[in-house]
Amino acid sequence: MAVGAPTSLPHLPEIPGFRLATAACGIKNGQTTRDDLLLVAMHPMASVAGVFTNNLVHAAPVALCRQRLPQGRAVALLVNSGNANAVTGEAGMRDALHATQAVALLLDGQPENVFVASTGVIGVPLPMPRIFDALPDLAARLRPGDWDKAARAIMTTDTFPKAAHRAFSVHGHPCSLIGMAKGAGMIRPDMATMLGFLFTDAAVAPAALQTLLARAVATSFNAITVDGDQSTNDTVLLFASGQAGNPLLDDPDDPAAAPLAHALEDLCRELAQAIVRDGEGATKFVAITVTGAANPDDAKKAAMAIANSPLVKTALAGSDPNWGRILAAVGYSGAALDPNALSLWLGDLLVLEQGCLAPGYSEEQGASVMAADQIAIRVDLALGRADFTAWTCDLTHGYISINADYRT
Amino acid sequence: MAVGAPTSLPHLPEIPGFRLATAACGIKNGQTTRDDLLLVAMHPMASVAGVFTNNLVHAAPVALCRQRLPQGRAVALLVNSGNANAVTGEAGMRDALHATQAVALLLDGQPENVFVASTGVIGVPLPMPRIFDALPDLAARLRPGDWDKAARAIMTTDTFPKAAHRAFSVHGHPCSLIGMAKGAGMIRPDMATMLGFLFTDAAVAPAALQTLLARAVATSFNAITVDGDQSTNDTVLLFASGQAGNPLLDDPDDPAAAPLAHALEDLCRELAQAIVRDGEGATKFVAITVTGAANPDDAKKAAMAIANSPLVKTALAGSDPNWGRILAAVGYSGAALDPNALSLWLGDLLVLEQGCLAPGYSEEQGASVMAADQIAIRVDLALGRADFTAWTCDLTHGYISINADYRT
Secondary structure (H helix, E strand, C coil): CCCCCCCCCCCCCCCEEEEEECCCCCCCCCCCCCCCEEEEEEEEEEEEEECCCCCCCCCHHHHHHHHHHHHCCCEEEEEEEEECCCCCCHHHHHHHHHHHHHHHHCCCCHHHHHHEEEEEECCCCCHHHHHHHHHHHHCCCCCCCCCCHHHHCCCCCCHHHHHEEEEEEECEEEEEEEEEEEECCCECCCCCCCEEEEEECCCHHHHHHHHHHHHHCCCCHHHHHHHCCCCCCCCCEEEECCCCCCCEEECCCHHHHHHHHHHHHHHHHHHHHHHHHCCCCCCCCEEEEEECCCHHHHHHHHHHHHHCCCHHHHHHCCCCCCCHHHHHHHHHHHCCCCCCCCCEECCCCCEEEEEEEECCCHHHHHHHHHHCEEEEEEEEECCCEEEEEEEEHHHHHHHHHHHHCCCC | CCCCCCCCCCCCCCCCEEEEEEEECCCCCCCCCCCCCCEEEEEEEEEEEEEEECCCCCHHHHHHHHCCCCCHHEEEEEEEEEEEEEEHHHHHHHHHHHHHHHHHHHHCCCHHHHEEEEEEECCCCCHHHHHHHHHHHHHHCCCCHHHHHHHCCCCCCCCCCCEEEEEECCCEEEEEEEEEECCCCCCCCCCCCCCCCEECCCCCCCHHHHHHHHHHHHHHHHHHCCCCCCCCCCCEEEEECCCCCCCCCCCCCCCCHHHHHHHHHHHHHHHHHHHCCCCCCCCCEEEEEEEEEEEEEHHHHHHHHHCCHHHHHHHHHHHCCCHHHHHHHHCCCCCCCCCCEEEECCCCCCEEEEECCCCCCHHHHHHHHHHEEEEEEEEEEECCCCCEEEEEEEECCCHHHHHHCCCC
């Protein structure tokens, strides 16, 4: 059901300073038909930045990564799919800790520099013996370049792997950035059941890396919604191995950091959009832009209210140009507005002009825009200069089918 | 698909001071197969109280009622279904005004004392000639007691009419209260595509009536959600004809007002629950109670977050005891909480006890609770003494079918 999904992953080159390996260790119900464990080793110690869910009920790996982020250094990342290690109490925290200790032992590092992420079912203890059994072989098989396997190992309900590459240069030194993400449901701003991992060989100080990541996430992973739910596990981690040989970037606003900032933003947006294209049951990919808002907060509120409205999303599913539902969502979004100043476009088609139906607009024209599988909706509030674009998908029978029997 | 819906309306007696009539005047597409216009006349001038949508994009009748409410007196109520008269610009406001002028003329009253409500499709002008043509005959046919026809005339996507009656007494004078409501989608706190009209013969001053209505709505119409959308037309109006002969109630906290307050709250809750039972595509009726919150706001936030979560609602549809999704919703609700203090029950079944899976809980037990068509979910935050109960329904294929082609 994915909308405009890539038919295959792009070429993902090796990046100096990162080695990886995956394994099928049967984390979910003992099924070993697909990889569900990923280990990434970083040598020498890389810089790390992270952004996590705001959910107060967050998973053990999120709590552990948050504790470890301030020291800014990583030697490894361990990710499992099939089990979220969330709502698993103190035992869950102990499991996450033990996993990082085992990884540190194998890689000759400190547990404090090992980062972890889990995704999958909530409330079930991690099958630690299976993970412990798999780790030594995983560590022995680490090698550069297996990004496609890695992108597949972190999938849960995803229907296609999501990964991309950008090349850029810093002070004349060619650098690479590779990112991968997973997520298809429970997606909303402040992320969701989504995981995103990014790797670059540029040399960047941890604090600068954190600022660059936070900026990129604001207009990418935090600008998408599938169902408005927010998960306990949302995590985006960015690692910089420093092997590209560039002079260390320690100011995010240094012009020399701009190519990295641009590559990061661009790649995060591509991954975020891929998550929406793979939205559970999605048949349409929709960009919602609000312009003319009084301030950036209002622009985001209005765009996200439209993107989250079940009535807008079902209208999209039905190719129904039901612009009344779009306006209703803007009206309850909390954004300041004047109903008589609002204009609205479906694609390039002007539907409402300053609060009134545009002369010449017809339902047939509207329906023809809505019939496409990629749709742009724009609302102009005509109050100020702030804008925001959110990406979402339609709400279909497919979403209900996937989520009404996820576990059974 | 309605859950536990009444097979027929209860007996709804005449109430002194109210006469009504309905007509099929083809407001939606000229179809005159069902009543779509309701006129209620009140003599002598009744007290009126009202609560309206918070949506900044609100319909013309909402704006007009808001203007007229402060004077506190009503001679008539005109309601149409099939067209919301929303996002209709200045012309829509003019149409609402003209309709009330026509009613005032026929009933020998002032337009300022005529209240209006509309429900149906957004963005289409009201067919005023049809309404003007129907009004004289409607006024000529006014008579007491046709409440069942009235409850049917205000329906849109509702699958059953919603009306109920309560008897109470004030200072020994027997009084009646009748209420009716419509709404099945676009339902959430601060109401939605819902209309509610209540009529009593008790003598109550407008200010006291307003306080009593606002209190009753807070725990009834503002405690339900079907899809989290909020409409442009939500309106609840309460009229008091004063014909019961009781000494005027002018203090909402006067013990003599308690029987009315109780009847009002009870009847509003019954009507609100009927809206959820008739939720678009609903196959389950679910009461969600949060206890032990630090304050009433937090209790409501947490309960409504659960009630609005698409993932919780699809789990309900699938009879899946997926309590992880319930906890995730509580976690992002914005309510203060300690994950290790949370307890959770499905029906009477303890699932989580202070953050840990309850010993003896089994999926089979959980699934058996979730298989019922009426389900109670309770979360205890163990932080304070505030609680709130919200009512919702599941999210099913039926909801998608209804809303993906509402207009086509």
